């Protein structure tokens with residue numbers, strides 16, 4: 093479940109129209125208690141473990157759906173429906189949201205990039221993680237730690253990284269609903285460790301795998317109370333661009349209100365090293381780091397009625413696929 097901060101004032105329908113009010117809430121209520129991770133976990137439990145980032149073939153049958161019921165949410169208000177690309181901020185406000193996908197397809201058990209998360213924590217950098225439900229089940233301890241971290245927020249990235257342009261009907265709906273159950277498992281894990289979590293928000297966050305949706309799936313995501321969060325800066329981190337090249341590209345692309353796409357599931361190559369260049373450089377330019385929820389609270393979202401992967405330039409990965417003749421919309 094995403095933890096949009098500022099309690100139930102967020103993200104009400106007022107938000108896009110009262111950015112200043114929201115910004116005040118942000119300053120007063122959302123001041124992130126950023127330290128070296130959630131206090132309910134000992135530092136040695138939080139620390140990266142060698143080899144944990146490795147993506148492995150899935151063995152032992154499909155991930156087990158936890159037996160947890162998730163209450164239904166109200167639909168997203170009309171003003172926030174569609175796919176959110178970035179946020180327009182008041183003049184002079186320099187905030188950016190770094191987002192990290194934790195994708196896990198049915199054919200694999202993906203990793204956990206502990207070096208990356210350790211660095212974010214050590215620098216007190218806020219971040220949003222979009223987790224697959226299956227990832228949450230295969231990484232219960234890490235899922236609990238991320239959920240409990242006051243500097244981080246969690247969002248839904250479908251159960252098993254399905255392409256929701258291709259999946260329809262019940263199969264599509266299960267991908268969305270089952271991932272919410274996976275996220276609820278993260279809360280349960282954290283609470284079992286004695287972590288005090290904020291109340292789940294009525295409206296949560298969602299990211300489409302491949303940035304790809306149909307009108308049906310976009311409507312369903314919004315109807316079930318999820319804001320569809322895309323990005324305006326793609327790190328391209330699954331490709332071997334190298335840390336410096338990646339950081340330089342991101343620095344060129346990032347503007348105040350940007351939402352940046354990266355991976356923390358071991359699919360990102362050089363992502364942790366790139367962050368060590370990117371984060372100090374952004375700070376030197378006067379940027380502050382925000383979760384997506386905090387960014388939304390500070391301004392007006394820029395919303396499209398279609399998702400990505402429709403045209404060249406939408407995402408690097410699809411452009412690369414188009415160049416190499418690989419399938420652009422993989423079916424999961």
Ligand SMILES: [Zn+2]
Nearest residue numbers: 193195301302
């Ligand atoms: Zn993904």
